[in-house]
Amino acid sequence: MSVFEIEGGRRLAGEIDIQGAKNSSLPILAATLLGKGEHIIHNCPRLSDVDAAVEILRYLGCKVTREGNTLTVDSRDVSRWDIPEELMQEMRSSIVFLGAILARMGKAKLSMPGGCELGPRPIDLHLEALEKLGADIQDEYGFLHCSVQGRLKGTKIALSFPSVGATENILLASVLSEGITTVHNAAQEPEIVDLADFLNRCGAKVSGAGKSTIVIEGVNSLSATEHSVIPDRIVAATYLCCGAVTGGEVLLKRVNSSDLECMLPIFEQMGNTVSASPHSIYLKAPKMLKSVRNIRTMPYPGFPTDAQAPLMAALTVANGSSMFVENIFESRYKHVPELCRMGADIKVEGRVCVVNGVSRLTGAVVRAEDLRGGAALMIAGLKAQGVTTLRNIHHIERGYEDAERYITQLGGSMKRKKEN
Numbered sequence: 152m153s154v155f156e157i158e159g160g161r162r163l164a165g166e167i168d169i170q171g172a173k174n175s176s177l178p179i180l181a182a183t184l185l186g187k188g189e190h191i192i193h194n195c196p197r198l199s200d201v202d203a204a205v206e207i208l209r210y211l212g213c214k215v216t217r218e219g220n221t222l223t224v225d226s227r228d229v230s231r232w233d234i235p236e237e238l239m240q241e242m243r244s245s246i247v248f249l250g251a252i253l254a255r256m257g258k259a260k261l262s263m264p265g266g267c268e269l270g271p272r273p274i275d276l277h278l279e280a281l282e283k284l285g286a287d288i289q290d291e292y293g294f295l296h297c298s299v300q301g302r303l304k305g306t307k308i309a310l311s312f313p314s315v316g317a318t319e320n321i322l323l324a325s326v327l328s329e330g331i332t333t334v335h336n337a338a339q340e341p342e343i344v345d346l347a348d349f350l351n352r353c354g355a356k357v358s359g360a361g362k363s364t365i366v367i368e369g370v371n372s373l374s375a376t377e378h379s380v381i382p383d384r385i386v387a388a389t390y391l392c393c394g395a396v397t398g399g400e401v402l403l404k405r406v407n408s409s410d411l412e413c414m415l416p417i418f419e420q421m422g423n424t425v426s427a428s429p430h431s432i433y434l435k436a437p438k439m440l441k442s443v444r445n446i447r448t449m450p451y452p453g454f455p456t457d458a459q460a461p462l463m464a465a466l467t468v469a470n471g472s473s474m475f476v477e478n479i480f481e482s483r484y485k486h487v488p489e490l491c492r493m494g495a496d497i498k499v500e501g502r503v504c505v506v507n508g509v510s511r512l513t514g515a516v517v518r519a520e521d522l523r524g525g526a527a528l529m530i531a532g533l534k535a536q537g538v539t540t541l542r543n544i545h546h547i548e549r550g551y552e553d554a555e556r557y558i559t560q561l562g563g564s565m566k567r568k569k570e571n
């Protein structure tokens with residue numbers, strides 16, 4: 152098993168390019184099933200979740216090749232409509248393949264997506280929406296059997312919560328449907344806009360993506376296209392936290408700073424100097440960070456739940472107390488006991504978490520329990536005195552491309568080691 156060994160206490164300084172977004176790449180790869188032909192997807196990060204999506208595409212019959220960060224997906228000969236359980240378990244967002252397979256093949260069979268890292272992650276909104284579009288869905292022994300007579304039919308869907316995955320599944324299923332679909336209370340995340348842009352390049356008629364009402368006018372067929380995935384705003388926020396916590400100075404390039412609009416003012420409140428141009432963000436940290444009163448995770452454009460753990464790690468050494476309220480997932484504080492083992496002072500009460508800044512963290516052997524919690528421990532390790540051994544790094548590899556290379560490029564010390 153590999154671990155990260157982090158020698159803390161070094162000031163991070165320098166510039167890095169930000170990788171493409173995991174949460175865009177996955178639905179876009181699913182969407183390649185819809186336009187028959189050879190798609191070229193640039194800026195697709197090398198991540199285990201992307202590998203899992205590629206495995207699913209290959210299983211279904213697509214030919215997929217990678218050259219650097221460009222994936223070519225030939226989706227002409229799709230012959231299967233099921234996804235084996237082991238592939239479904241590998242990646243939570245495998246569920247976005249449901250809408251795409253159903254729209255392409257008229258049927259789909261897959262099991263429930265894996266695990267429950269962040270607490271329960273039901274898919275009721277996905278299934279209700281697909282049923283509303285005309286799909287028949289039977290749940291038999293943990294497998295979903297979905298089918299549609301003829302084509303799916305456009306309809307009005309009002310989501311009770313702006314679920315990112317459900318919005319994506321609706322988009323994927325409805326672009327090839329008959330008639331018009333209107334989605335009210337749709338998710339507005341930048342990754343939804345990226346998916347809609349990709350689909351429109353294939354010939355779809357999607358309008359309103361990025362707003363709370365999306366209108367999809369179904370078309371008869373889609374073609375293949377070339378597209379570049381947007382930069383990953385959560386990875387960008389993570390490296391800003393690395394700079395902030397180490398008293399550093401970082402310049403992020405190839406980033407969409409407008410996608411971080413709700414996060415940048417928080418870095419300023421922490422005492423950092425922040426300046427942003429459309430595609431770069433510069434941060435210079437103060438000697439000591441200041442606490443932030445209140446961070447509530449919300450659907451976009453609110454503060455993202457995925458940035459909660461990384462920001463918390465940075466605030467463990469701020470002057471004063473910071474409060475977090477996690478409103479999206481029930482169990483997203485699994486990094487807290489591990490941060491406390493490194494000397495942090497954090498109290499959790501249900502959805503609320505209070506971080507009392509401490510003067511120092513110390514290196515320890517800690518375990519990532521999920522992706523962003525792992526990133527938080529990496530950030531704490533960069534600040535801590537002594538060596539931190541970070542275990543379970545497969546979680547980090549789901550979302551961060553070559554984390555150790557970027558940290559080293561910024562002057563930090565983080566090495567991948569084999570542990571027996």
Ligand SMILES: CC(=O)N[C@H]1[C@@H](OP(=O)(O)OP(=O)(O)OC[C@H]2O[C@@H](n3ccc(=O)[nH]c3=O)[C@H](O)[C@@H]2O)O[C@H](CO)[C@@H](O)[C@@H]1O
Nearest residue numbers: 174244271272273274275276277314315316317457479480
């Ligand atoms: C691959 C991907 O893009 N993952 C992101 C996506 O996950 P994901 O698409 O799973 O997140 P959702 O927006 O769907 O989930 C948000 C909330 O809605 C609930 N819910 C969702 C669907 C449903 O049918 N029923 C239901 O109750 C979930 O349990 C959760 O409490 O958005 C999350 C929220 O921004 C991010 O943390 C994830 O990084």
Ligand SMILES: C=C(OP(=O)(O)O)C(=O)O
Nearest residue numbers: 174243244457522523550
């Ligand atoms: C929760 C995340 O991803 P996923 O939905 O793929 O688990 C994340 O990216 O932080």
